[in-house]
Amino acid sequence: MADLNAILDSIKELKLLEVAELVKMMEDEFGVSAAAPVMVAGAADGAAAGGAEKSEFDVVLAEAGASKLGVIKVVRELTGLGLKEAKALVDGAPGTIKEAVAKEDAEAMKAKLEEAGAKVELK
Structure with missing residues (x-):
């Protein structure tokens, strides 16, 4: 020592x-x-891309369901669209309600729309 x-x-x-x-x-x-x-850049990029969680989502109305009127009201509330535009969006399903929404907000929007009877996807 x-x-x-x-x-x-x-x-x-x-x-x-x-x-x-x-x-x-x-x-x-x-x-x-x-x-x-x-670290080798190629290996790191592949691992990061596979493990990264998406932070923004598009809220897509897949189907309006039986209660179109309720869905139209929720679409108006969430988007700020007028009655005519919201009705056209719901009647034209599938269609994107809102783009690049934060995960928490997208899940809340999905819950409201599903509560009104719609089928919703987050992409």
Whole structure:
């Protein structure tokens, strides 16, 4: 242990340029690299794409169901559309109600529409 302390004390006394030279000599002597390991970009991109969870969704009205009037009211409430536009959207199902909605908001919209009798998908 005393030998290691002596080595450490010797290294502490070196100048920065001398430490860099020592590192280079150790790399050459032992066939190693002092550089930090780097992940291969191709492997990292594939893993990240597969594991990333979607944060924005499109709320799609798949089917209006039996109670079109109730669905039209909810569509108007959620989108701010007028009666004519909301009716056209519901009659033209399947169609997108809202695009790029945060996950929590999209799930809340889906719940309201399903409560009114519609079939809704989040894409």
